[in-house]
Amino acid sequence: MAPIHLSRRSFLASACCLAASPLMTPLTFAAVPGERRFITIVLRGALDSLYMLQPHADPLLARYRPDLTLDPAGLLDLDGHFGLHGEAADLLPLWKNGELAFVNAVSTPYRDQRSHFDGQDILESGGADPGDERTGWLNRALAAIPRPENRKAIDVHTSAELILSGPNPVDTWSSDSDLAIKPDELTFFQRLYGADPDFAKAFDDAKDTDKDADNVFAGGKRSADAAGIARLAAGMLKGDYRLASFSIGGWDTHIGQANIFRKPLRALVTALTTLKAELGPDIWNKTAILAMTEFGRTVRQNGSKGTDHGTGGLAVIAGGVIRGGQLYGRWPGLAENQLFEGRDLMPTTDVREIAAALLHSQFDIAAGDLTSKIFPGLSLDLRSQPYLRA
Numbered sequence: 001m002a003p004i005h006l007s008r009r010s011f012l013a014s015a016c017c018l019a020a021s022p023l024m025t026p027l028t029f030a031a032v033p034g035e036r037r038f039i040t041i042v043l044r045g046a047l048d049s050l051y052m053l054q055p056h057a058d059p060l061l062a063r064y065r066p067d068l069t070l071d072p073a074g075l076l077d078l079d080g081h082f083g084l085h086g087e088a089a090d091l092l093p094l095w096k097n098g099e100l101a102f103v104n105a106v107s108t109p110y111r112d113q114r115s116h117f118d119g120q121d122i123l124e125s126g127g128a129d130p131g132d133e134r135t136g137w138l139n140r141a142l143a144a145i146p147r148p149e150n151r152k153a154i155d156v157h158t159s160a161e162l163i164l165s166g167p168n169p170v171d172t173w174s175s176d177s178d179l180a181i182k183p184d185e186l187t188f189f190q191r192l193y194g195a196d197p198d199f200a201k202a203f204d205d206a207k208d209t210d211k212d213a214d215n216v217f218a219g220g221k222r223s224a225d226a227a228g229i230a231r232l233a234a235g236m237l238k239g240d241y242r243l244a245s246f247s248i249g250g251w252d253t254h255i256g257q258a259n260i261f262r263k264p265l266r267a268l269v270t271a272l273t274t275l276k277a278e279l280g281p282d283i284w285n286k287t288a289i290l291a292m293t294e295f296g297r298t299v300r301q302n303g304s305k306g307t308d309h310g311t312g313g314l315a316v317i318a319g320g321v322i323r324g325g326q327l328y329g330r331w332p333g334l335a336e337n338q339l340f341e342g343r344d345l346m347p348t349t350d351v352r353e354i355a356a357a358l359l360h361s362q363f364d365i366a367a368g369d370l371t372s373k374i375f376p377g378l379s380l381d382l383r384s385q386p387y388l389r390a
Helices: 006-015 060-064 085-094 115-126 137-144 183-193 197-216 226-236 264-283 351-363 367-374
Strands: 027-031 039-042 100-108 153-156 170-173 243-248 289-294 313-318
Touching: 006 243, 027 115, 039 115, 039 226, 039 264, 039 351, 085 100, 100 183, 100 351, 115 243, 137 243, 137 351, 226 264, 243 264, 264 289, 264 313, 313 351, 351 367
Parallel strands: 039 243, 039 289, 153 170
Antiparallel strands: 027 153, 027 243, 100 313, 289 313
16 A cells, blocks of 8 residues: 655645535544544455354354364454454453453344445445435534534545545545645745635644644654554544544455455554554543444355355444453354345344444433434434443
């Protein structure tokens, strides 16, 4: 992946058009009141929950997946029934400290078609069907946070994603690196538009934001790998920002899953451990992280030693506010009559419930707003959400 270089010229051009054309893309931030933080990580491509978190005590697993069932000796046993993939060993300290948990058999309301495009649409829009919502649920959450006069979002990338898109004001960064604006050009813009109050505000915000990025990466290069993205997110969250969202791709493992799976898993592990290290104990203890994917993968392996698009999947939650060291979600079982349509892990938890519980805890968003504005039609009992520390 190419390093991130932030263009002042492109940033200024975008900042002057904020009201008319908000842009949200794969690394986004929002500033809201309060001290709690919330990070979403979209795992694009459909994470195979049965490979990352294997129910090794169930003999059916090896029948369905003769080439994808890891030796229990190579797994990190969590509870005698489930074992974490050995590539995720660096997550064990978080698990043992009660700062990491997994929710089994989760899904959005999406079923049957198993299209990445539609699955990600629902995951990020928060609707019940593709196209139900034109904006992202995290953007709608900004409008529901009490005292939201300070809210804004910021993007660092070049391609759009839905989760933070919507009517709430945003700032935008571009990753173009060959258009760095020169001092004389800055002076020209100031003279030309200095009397325009809208430009003046956008111009000042642009300079402040670019300065923030330089501070985040002081002494090191900007990088678009998992560690670099996590460092950038942590740096912004230590400043004015309280919401962050970014993506980790590579989970579409149709062929040779055993090898392909390692790279995105390492990226997720790196992102989580870097976030904790960079945020520091005080902010980490106010942070909740939700890593989610558009759907799961088939219970049976295919003829290419991979897995195809499925339904029930896995959510990863982390942070100092999480009641971790536990496995959540009702496990549906792997017997033929327990599978969805005879092929997929049966979903038993709506991933939107987890997101809603975290938003309520972190930002005191009212239950009515969660089920009517942010996740329309969601049935939610906040008293039954066990994921958070009292």
